[in-house]
Amino acid sequence: MKIVLLGPKGQLGWELQRSLAPLGELIALDRSQGADLADPQALAALVRSHAPRVIVNAAAYTAVDKAETEQALCRAVNADSPAALAEVARDLGALLVHYSTDYVFDGGGTEPRDEGAQTGPLSVYGATKLAGEQAIQSSGRAHLILRTSWVYAARGGNFAKTMLRLAAEREQLKVTNDQIGAPTGADLLADVSAHLIRATLARPELSGLYHLVAAGETSWHAYARHVIEFARARGTAIKVAPDQILPIATTEYPTPARRPLNSRLSTAKLQQAFGLTLPDWRTGVERMLTEIL
Numbered sequence: 001m002k003i004v005l006l007g008p009k010g011q012l013g014w015e016l017q018r019s020l021a022p023l024g025e026l027i028a029l030d031r032s033q034g035a036d037l038a039d040p041q042a043l044a045a046l047v048r049s050h051a052p053r054v055i056v057n058a059a060a061y062t063a064v065d066k067a068e069t070e071q072a073l074c075r076a077v078n079a080d081s082p083a084a085l086a087e088v089a090r091d092l093g094a095l096l097v098h099y100s101t102d103y104v105f106d107g108g109g110t111e112p113r114d115e116g117a118q119t120g121p122l123s124v125y126g127a128t129k130l131a132g133e134q135a136i137q138s139s140g141r142a143h144l145i146l147r148t149s150w151v152y153a154a155r156g157g158n159f160a161k162t163m164l165r166l167a168a169e170r171e172q173l174k175v176t177n178d179q180i181g182a183p184t185g186a187d188l189l190a191d192v193s194a195h196l197i198r199a200t201l202a203r204p205e206l207s208g209l210y211h212l213v214a215a216g217e218t219s220w221h222a223y224a225r226h227v228i229e230f231a232r233a234r235g236t237a238i239k240v241a242p243d244q245i246l247p248i249a250t251t252e253y254p255t256p257a258r259r260p261l262n263s264r265l266s267t268a269k270l271q272q273a274f275g276l277t278l279p280d281w282r283t284g285v286e287r288m289l290t291e292i293l
Helices: 011-023 040-051 071-092 124-138 160-171 187-202 220-235 268-274 281-292
Strands: 002-006 025-029 054-057 095-101 143-148 174-178 208-211 244-250
Touching: 002 011, 002 040, 002 095, 002 143, 011 025, 011 054, 011 187, 040 071, 040 124, 054 071, 054 143, 054 187, 071 124, 095 124, 124 143, 124 160, 124 220, 143 187, 160 174, 160 220, 187 268, 208 268, 220 244
Parallel strands: 002 025, 002 054, 054 095, 095 143, 143 208, 174 244
Antiparallel strands: none
C-alpha cells in the first residue's frame, strides 16, 4: 500500500513519518519536492502522479494572527488545497486523512462540543479550516477529518518550552486562564491516526469527522503552572516563584485573531467507533517534558 504524507517536517508530520511507516510504502512530500499547498492544482497533480491508496494531509497554514492579513494564502492552503486533494482521492479511490481544529467553533459555553455541534469560527484561520472540512465532506469520498486542539511536540517550539524559557528569565508571568482545552501531543495524534487508517480501510463505513484530543481539560494558566512546577521538581533552574504565575483574562492580552474560550472537544464518537481510550493530557505533557529537560 502506498501512502502520501504532506507536511512531513512539521510537528505532526514528523511523528506521522514514524507511525505510518509500518502500514506501507510511505512517500513524504514537502515543498522541496514541489508539494506547495499555496498552489492547489500543482499539489493535486503531484499527489496524483504517485497514485496512493492513502493521502495524509498534515500541512496547514497555522499562523493564526497573520492569517487576518494573509487571507488569500490562508484560504489556498487550508481550504482550496484540501478541496483539490479530495478530488484526487475521489478519482483514485483513495482514503484522505485531514486535520482540523477547535477554531471552527465560536468558543461559547462550557460543555465539550461533539462533531454535530454548530460551527461558528471567530477568525480567518478558523473559517478556512472549516471550508476545508466542508470541501472534503462534499466530495463524497472516504475520509477521516480529525479535529484537535493545543498541539505540541518535543520537536520544535511549543507553549511548554516558551513557558520554561520565560520562567528562567522573569520573576513574574501572566498567562490567560479563561481559555479551556486539552493539550494534545503530536505523537498521540500520529499513533491514533495510524490505528484509524487501518480500521477505516477495512471498514469504510467508519469514514467521517471525529474529534481527537487528549482526555481532561485545563487552562493555559494551569498548563503553564503544571509545566513549570514539573520542571522545578526535577532541578531545572526556575526564577519565577509559584505565586507569581498570574492568571489574566484573554481580553488583557488582545491579538489580531480572536481565540475560542471553550476549546473542549468530546471524543466519545471516536472512542466508541474505534474502541480506543485516550490518555489524560498530563501524561503526554510530562512525557514530552521528560524528553526535553
